Each structure stands twice: as structure tokens, then as C-alpha cells.
Amino acid sequence: SSVIDGAACGVVAAxxxxxxxxxxxxxxxHVDRLVGWGEGLTPAGDDFxxxxxxxxxxxxxxxxxxxxxxxxxxxxxxxxxQRTTPIAAHYLQLAAHGHHAQPLVGLLDALLCEDQxxxxxxxxxxxxxxxxxxxxxxxxxxxxxxxxxxxxxxxEKAA
Numbered sequence: 001s002s003v004i005d006g007a008a009c010g011v012v013a014a015x016x017x018x019x020x021x022x023x024x025x026x027x028x029x030h031v032d033r034l035v036g037w038g039e040g041l042t043p044a045g046d047d048f049x050x051x052x053x054x055x056x057x058x059x060x061x062x063x064x065x066x067x068x069x070x071x072x073x074x075x076x077x078x079x080x081x082q083r084t085t086p087i088a089a090h091y092l093q094l095a096a097h098g099h100h101a102q103p104l105v106g107l108l109d110a111l112l113c114e115d116q117x118x119x120x121x122x123x124x125x126x127x128x129x130x131x132x133x134x135x136x137x138x139x140x141x142x143x144x145x146x147x148x149x150x151x152x153x154x155x156e157k158a159a
Contacts, residue, residue: 004137019148022065024072031076036084039124046088050095051141058108061148069124103127
């Protein structure tokens with residue numbers, strides 16, 4: 001059980017909606033609420049945000065407004081990192097600069113590029129195996145990013 005599917009559920013849903021709407025102010029407000037929320041070396045809110053930013057980063061697709069929102073999230077994570085554990089702050093800083101753990105990159109690659117269910121399932125199992133609950137919270141972040149930005153509009157439509 002995690003705060004992501006418990007007490008933070010409403011914040012997670014509101015953040016997903018704000019990302020879909022590309023609403024900078026709402027995104028920052030909800031990111032700030034999630035940083036440091038939960039127990040452990042990497043609180044659940046931080047794990048969720050790492051998955052979210054990785055998923056959004058994978059879906060930018062050259063769209064300027066999405067790129068700007070990622071910058072806003074990265075800045076918010078930088079400002080808020082003192083409100084979490086040192087380990088989580090380090091991981092948040094890495095994620096804010098586009099650096100993600102191999103299981104997370106593998107999951108995103110599988111979800112977005114593979115058409116074989118066995119490969120997607122193996123990547124999901126590897127991502128979920130991170131820590132006691134960190135993997136599940138990170139995967140929830142990825143899922144929220146996909147909900148917010150899929151299907152991605154074509155670049156021609158956005159131009």
C-alpha cells in the first residue's frame with residue numbers, strides 16, 4: 001500500500017489533469033505537494049514524480065509547450081529537493097535533467113516501441129522490482145504521464 005493510491009490519490013489525479021492541460025501553475029502546486037510525501041529512503045511522492053517526468057519526457061515529441069512544461073517541472077523539483085531525503089533529492093535532480101534508471105528507460109521503450117506483450121511484461125516486472133514500493137510508485141507516475149499525453153497530437157497539428 002502506498003500514499004499514491006491512498007491519501008495522495010486526489011493530488012495525483014489533479015497533477016495528471018494539469019499536465020494534460022499544460023497548466024504550469026497547477027502542475028507546480030501539485031508537484032510541490034508530492035515532493036517528500038511518504039516514508040522511506042525515497043518517499044512515494046518522489047518515486048511517482050520520477051516516473052511522471054520520465055514518461056512526459058518520452059512523449060514531448062518536439063512540441064514546444066510540452067517541452068516548456070517539462071522545464072517547469074524540473075525547476076519545481078530543484079526548488080523542492082530540500083524537503084525530501086538526500087537519496088530522493090539526488091534521484092529527483094537526475095530525473096529533472098533527463099537521467100533515468102535502466103529499468104525505467106526499458107519500461108518506457110517497451111511501452112512505446114514494442115509490439116510483443118512478453119517484452120512489455122518483462123520490462124514491467126523489472127521496473128516493479130525496484131525497492132519495496134518504489135517501482136510500483138514510479139510505474140504509477142509513468143502511467144499518469146501516458147494518461148496525460150497519449151495519444152500525442154502530431155507535430156503538424158501542433159504547428
